[in-house]
Amino acid sequence: MNECLKYDRHTVDNVKKVADIRDYIPGCTRKAEQMVECPFCHSKKMSVVHKGDKNFAHCFSCGKSIPNAIDAVMTYEGLEWLPALESVAQRSGIPIVPLEQIRMNRISDNGKSPDSFCSQQLAASGLTQDDVCAKIIDSTGREDFFVTFRKGGIDPPFSPNSSDDEMLIYYFGLDGRQKSFVPRGNGGRAKPYFRVRWSNPAAHTDADGKATKYKTPAGAPSQVYIPQFIRTKYQAGEHIETLFLQEGEKKAEKACKHGIPSIGIQGINNFGTAKDGLLQDIQYIVKECAVKNVVLLMDSDWEDLHKNIISGDSITKRPNSFSKAVIKFKMFIRSLSTLGFDADVWWGHVNLNDGGDKGIDDLLCNSLLGHEDELLVSIDEAMHAHNGQSKWVNIHKITSVTDKQIEDFWLLNDDQAFYERHAARLSGVETFKIKNIRYKVEDGRLVQVNRYSSDVDIWAIELDSKEREKVIFNTLETFEFLKANGFYRMRNVNGDGTVSFDLIRIDDGIIDRTSPVEIRDFIRDYINGTCRKKIVKNFFHEKMDSVMADKKMENLARIENDFNDFVPETQRLYFNNGTVEITSRDIIPNQPMCNVWRSRIVPRKFRRVPIIRDIRFTDGRFYIELTPEGERCEFLRYLFNTSNSFYTHDSPRELTPEEQAEYFQHIVNKITAIGFLLCDYKFPSEKKAVVVQDHRMAEVGQSNGGSGKSILGNAIGHIIPQVFIDGKADDSDRFFFDRVSHATRNVFIDDIRANFNFERLFAMVTGDMIIPRKNTDPLEIRFSDSPKIILTTNHAINKAEEDATRLRIIYIEASEWYNPDHTLVDDFDHMFFDDWSADDQWVLFDNLMAECVIFYLRSFDNVWYKKGMGAVPPPMENIRLRSLRQEMSEALFQWAEEYYDPCGQNLNERRSRKDLFTCFCEYAGTNGHGVSRSNFRRKIEAYCKFKGYDFNINQPDKLGNVYSQWKPSHQSQPFIGESDKSGGVEYFTVFLS
Numbered sequence: 001m002n003e004c005l006k007y008d009r010h011t012v013d014n015v016k017k018v019a020d021i022r023d024y025i026p027g028c029t030r031k032a033e034q035m036v037e038c039p040f041c042h043s044k045k046m047s048v049v050h051k052g053d054k055n056f057a058h059c060f061s062c063g064k065s066i067p068n069a070i071d072a073v074m075t076y077e078g079l080e081w082l083p084a085l086e087s088v089a090q091r092s093g094i095p096i097v098p099l100e101q102i103r104m105n106r107i108s109d110n111g112k113s114p115d116s117f118c119s120q121q122l123a124a125s126g127l128t129q130d131d132v133c134a135k136i137i138d139s140t141g142r143e144d145f146f147v148t149f150r151k152g153g154i155d156p157p158f159s160p161n162s163s164d165d166e167m168l169i170y171y172f173g174l175d176g177r178q179k180s181f182v183p184r185g186n187g188g189r190a191k192p193y194f195r196v197r198w199s200n201p202a203a204h205t206d207a208d209g210k211a212t213k214y215k216t217p218a219g220a221p222s223q224v225y226i227p228q229f230i231r232t233k234y235q236a237g238e239h240i241e242t243l244f245l246q247e248g249e250k251k252a253e254k255a256c257k258h259g260i261p262s263i264g265i266q267g268i269n270n271f272g273t274a275k276d277g278l279l280q281d282i283q284y285i286v287k288e289c290a291v292k293n294v295v296l297l298m299d300s301d302w303e304d305l306h307k308n309i310i311s312g313d314s315i316t317k318r319p320n321s322f323s324k325a326v327i328k329f330k331m332f333i334r335s336l337s338t339l340g341f342d343a344d345v346w347w348g349h350v351n352l353n354d355g356g357d358k359g360i361d362d363l364l365c366n367s368l369l370g371h372e373d374e375l376l377v378s379i380d381e382a383m384h385a386h387n388g389q390s391k392w393v394n395i396h397k398i399t400s401v402t403d404k405q406i407e408d409f410w411l412l413n414d415d416q417a418f419y420e421r422h423a424a425r426l427s428g429v430e431t432f433k434i435k436n437i438r439y440k441v442e443d444g445r446l447v448q449v450n451r452y453s454s455d456v457d458i459w460a461i462e463l464d465s466k467e468r469e470k471v472i473f474n475t476l477e478t479f480e481f482l483k484a485n486g487f488y489r490m491r492n493v494n495g496d497g498t499v500s501f502d503l504i505r506i507d508d509g510i511i512d513r514t515s516p517v518e519i520r521d522f523i524r525d526y527i528n529g530t531c532r533k534k535i536v537k538n539f540f541h542e543k544m545d546s547v548m549a550d551k552k553m554e555n556l557a558r559i560e561n562d563f564n565d566f567v568p569e570t571q572r573l574y575f576n577n578g579t580v581e582i583t584s585r586d587i588i589p590n591q592p593m594c595n596v597w598r599s600r601i602v603p604r605k606f607r608r609v610p611i612i613r614d615i616r617f618t619d620g621r622f623y624i625e626l627t628p629e630g631e632r633c634e635f636l637r638y639l640f641n642t643s644n645s646f647y648t649h650d651s652p653r654e655l656t657p658e659e660q661a662e663y664f665q666h667i668v669n670k671i672t673a674i675g676f677l678l679c680d681y682k683f684p685s686e687k688k689a690v691v692v693q694d695h696r697m698a699e700v701g702q703s704n705g706g707s708g709k710s711i712l713g714n715a716i717g718h719i720i721p722q723v724f725i726d727g728k729a730d731d732s733d734r735f736f737f738d739r740v741s742h743a744t745r746n747v748f749i750d751d752i753r754a755n756f757n758f759e760r761l762f763a764m765v766t767g768d769m770i771i772p773r774k775n776t777d778p779l780e781i782r783f784s785d786s787p788k789i790i791l792t793t794n795h796a797i798n799k800a801e802e803d804a805t806r807l808r809i810i811y812i813e814a815s816e817w818y819n820p821d822h823t824l825v826d827d828f829d830h831m832f833f834d835d836w837s838a839d840d841q842w843v844l845f846d847n848l849m850a851e852c853v854i855f856y857l858r859s860f861d862n863v864w865y866k867k868g869m870g871a872v873p874p875p876m877e878n879i880r881l882r883s884l885r886q887e888m889s890e891a892l893f894q895w896a897e898e899y900y901d902p903c904g905q906n907l908n909e910r911r912s913r914k915d916l917f918t919c920f921c922e923y924a925g926t927n928g929h930g931v932s933r934s935n936f937r938r939k940i941e942a943y944c945k946f947k948g949y950d951f952n953i954n955q956p957d958k959l960g961n962v963y964s965q966w967k968p969s970h971q972s973q974p975f976i977g978e979s980d981k982s983g984g985v986e987y988f989t990v991f992l993s
Contacts, residue, residue, distance in 0.1 A: 008143035019069035225264030229256035254361040348395030471539040509593035584857035633844040675856025685868030720745035727752030796886030891929035952977030
């Protein structure tokens, strides 16, 4: 008998381990080892052992054994295994719970909320919590149960909660363990896989502004939903004659409930990828369950055209997508033959019926309610009919059919027949494309239409009642003419959820914003260039403003503002001679433009010239090798110079190996930070702003400019669209960012003030960017589309030591190489950018910028710094000290330097906090320095960290470490003890060992 039919394996193992075998063998005492009579051969040579983890009996005469207390009861009392288990558990006081009881408890624990969206969804599909309860393996390895459809929602970034009224769908593998995924940039940490079904899809739109029903974790691959019905058969190795793939988890569960083995896929194409082939779970099921037939079953809308067809649309795109999915499905299933599995491939769909049932779950809950077995009969009829047809479903065997024959199901190889099938749907659509051929309909027949002309012009001449000629303006044809020439209304979703439109023109893959005036000018130029009739020219001269009034522009074809196509593996830069595609391995120039904003096009031609031959990261150190052209690249030399904090231009010397390593790290930091700024795609693990600051440490509030920091910020603006903001401006002004737009790819805030509110940037760096604008609605830019930010400063960032700030910054340090006494002109004899020639330094600069992207992506791939991080930080000690000095305030630093002078009497002495604060105020006054009673201790701690002093050594630190034990192994680190209070008085001890 299978032990785990009623009780799980862990329960059984626990009884075997805990129950003392001596209690169930007659004649046993409490000795750890003893000899008793063998129940098999009746000799006195049965050894009973109970010590440590040993708990058994063995006869040295006949060789038979009793391995545990359960077997002892079966042997001596003649019970079957299950009664013996329960008897031992009861007599030994070991609680055991049947699996069925655990399952019912889990269902009960999930709660029953009949009014919840989840309950309504399940009920609509004829499912209960009991139907969707999976037998799983929990995180401890124990068998358990879990209701896979649950009430709840998601918290950012994608964590489940149980409070929202959405529906969460959890995925478990064939082994019963929860499915997980590792998002790129997440440091290799697996995250649980689940999906959310929104109760209000209209409130959750995709990048195109379309309502979405489901949301999957960002960066997660498609997974297969496996009902418990399938999992049970798989784990038992039970044969499945026919396996169905259906789009949706509920359909799969509903089908399984009625004996139709099904798994759920997340879309008609989501059963595999070109790279990896068929999803592994499907392969495993086919193999383990010896599946003979695999069916991709679609809904009854399988042949429908896409929604919201407008004139000029390609009406075959949805049918073509479905046919390609079936072709791909056939190829993937047939590929299993190379692994020794010969499953036949089938494709089918639910038929249209009077009940309007779309999917299998609808069919079973509506038309077949009460006689669900008819569906199994219908499936069998279809699979044995020569034409694959039956009442409720059509299913066709496609194992050996050609791709063209699959396309014929949708009539994709007969344009006229395709039109006739969809004629009613296309009524009123003036022109449309079938497989890239533009058509219009005349007398029920298709007639090809040239892309840029029509048999009907935008004007015609007719005779009035007095037989005089008059011009008739064809509004519809005019807007078709404009669309053929790339004029559109672009739809924008504003920050408050309202929708607005911009007029654009797409010409040769380049997008420009336009205006009603420019559109009218375009029509005038067309008339003037193609028409010789004065009556027509006069008409358009006099009537243009009325027949093409601004209000009429809403008749332009609509297009979504989704031109951004940012992907993690490839960055695209745009030049006059085409697109430059950049990956972590290569730079590929001269690629065609495809819907690119003109503002993104660098007004230069790109010619590939290698600059950096290689950057290697070995044994914790970077090594940089340049090409001859790289040696000539002035901007690269600038990066090298601003990374050299070891000597000045007039006193060169050899660097030590340690200095060389630090020097190269500064260079790689700048290269990868530039690459970060130029990359459109935002890795979720690197939501940061770039801060460029001086290496030189000055007094807080003192400005030491001239180090060339702004050059780096300006360089970014020569590659991507940038908005420059004066950092001296009032950053509390709510319109500080009002010049930022959807076209902006970088925001450069130059020379920020000492107390700049960096916290204001938190939401912009990690989320959507909301830009208040004067006299109009706020602008909302999605995080994925928002610009990255670079700041330059002569000061440390406020609260830089706090995690919330630190985790949002990529630092760059500029050395003192450039200063008021030594500028770029001194090194290069000319200014950067303005004085460069198009065929020399600009070429080298453009190539260097592209290579910065390469090395940023390569750093990401090769983990030069951390998993999920592409920007390599500079050596951080100097930055840490600057931040500490900013944190403590200059006034406190100057006071503490005097008060804790090593030659004085105050170091290593226990002083009351009150007396120390009074002493400080006598030195610096009570206002204007940012030091208060409440933050005084934090400022003193910052001073100790800055100086390397220890603090409150008579108290443990926040981790419980004791100074005397901790310090010997941390000589170079300051010890910061917790509060030292006695008799209601707090004391500080600043200690120098």
